[in-house]
Amino acid sequence: MTILDGKQTSQNIQSEIAAEVEQIKARGEKIPHLAAILVGTDGASQTYVGSKVKACARVGFESTLITLEADCTEAELLAEVDKLNTNDEIDGFIVQLPLPNHIDEQKVIEAVNPLKDVDGFHPSNVGKMALNLPCFLPATPYGILQLLERYKVETEGKHCVVIGRSHIVGSPMSILMARNSYPGNCTVTLTHSRTRNLSEITREADILVVALGKAEFLKADMIKDGAVVVDVGITRVDDPSKERGYRIAGDVDYEQVAPKCSFITPVPGGVGPMTIASLLMNTLQAAKGKVAVHG
Numbered sequence: 001m002t003i004l005d006g007k008q009t010s011q012n013i014q015s016e017i018a019a020e021v022e023q024i025k026a027r028g029e030k031i032p033h034l035a036a037i038l039v040g041t042d043g044a045s046q047t048y049v050g051s052k053v054k055a056c057a058r059v060g061f062e063s064t065l066i067t068l069e070a071d072c073t074e075a076e077l078l079a080e081v082d083k084l085n086t087n088d089e090i091d092g093f094i095v096q097l098p099l100p101n102h103i104d105e106q107k108v109i110e111a112v113n114p115l116k117d118v119d120g121f122h123p124s125n126v127g128k129m130a131l132n133l134p135c136f137l138p139a140t141p142y143g144i145l146q147l148l149e150r151y152k153v154e155t156e157g158k159h160c161v162v163i164g165r166s167h168i169v170g171s172p173m174s175i176l177m178a179r180n181s182y183p184g185n186c187t188v189t190l191t192h193s194r195t196r197n198l199s200e201i202t203r204e205a206d207i208l209v210v211a212l213g214k215a216e217f218l219k220a221d222m223i224k225d226g227a228v229v230v231d232v233g234i235t236r237v238d239d240p241s242k243e244r245g246y247r248i249a250g251d252v253d254y255e256q257v258a259p260k261c262s263f264i265t266p267v268p269g270g271v272g273p274m275t276i277a278s279l280l281m282n283t284l285q286a287a288k289g290k291v292a293v294h295g
């Protein structure tokens, strides 16, 4: 069993990006600049955005964090999006999700200039991804592809089963793994909350991407020997023995499942850090004025 070490791989990618930023600086060119909008005070969102801003500093990018009150209006948020769209200093930006209920998330996503949409959430980028055209890939799926590629995990002709159909992970993952490229060329089954006989399907999987957000959901009897398991879950589970009162659990019962796998991502230290690396890769591409070609 090989651990797909997202922490190490993310660090490698960040070193590569930092080296490229040094060259950009040496040529006297503009330093890549990522902005993030955070609405409200959700603890997990604050942590994620904080990690993204810190990662920018590590690789030498500029970053700007815009925080809005949880009760800000949709119009106020759209005005901030518009400012970033037209600010030439900003190469790419993200609006951290989820947004408060009174704000129409889709409207905000569609307000982002697709050329600065380093989250790859705009319908224009989603459509291009489906058509295998140059685009920004969403950070988590892009990070998973990088991990599979850098560990040379074989994907061609394999049965990839994705659990979860979110717009951020499951749905794009299913599209990407089916594309005619590497990683890709899989036969893909996308499963979700209405799927019948889930375990029968997961036991047929050569590659499993588990992204349903239920702590330790995937058990050993749900996979076949030698499967590749990618765990996208990051749930806070109450744990009084920890100083902060919780621990981070994946969607996979790691202790049980890992011994049966050929490759597996740990939580933490798997997919999470790769998401940050992908966002930085997208921002670098945006700064170069190029939308990345994948596959």
Ligand code: GUN
Pocket (backbone or CB within 6 Å): 094, 095, 096, 097, 098, 119, 139, 140, 168
């Ligand atoms: N919330 C959970 N994942 C993401 C992400 O990748 N980007 C943004 N903007 N919000 C998120």
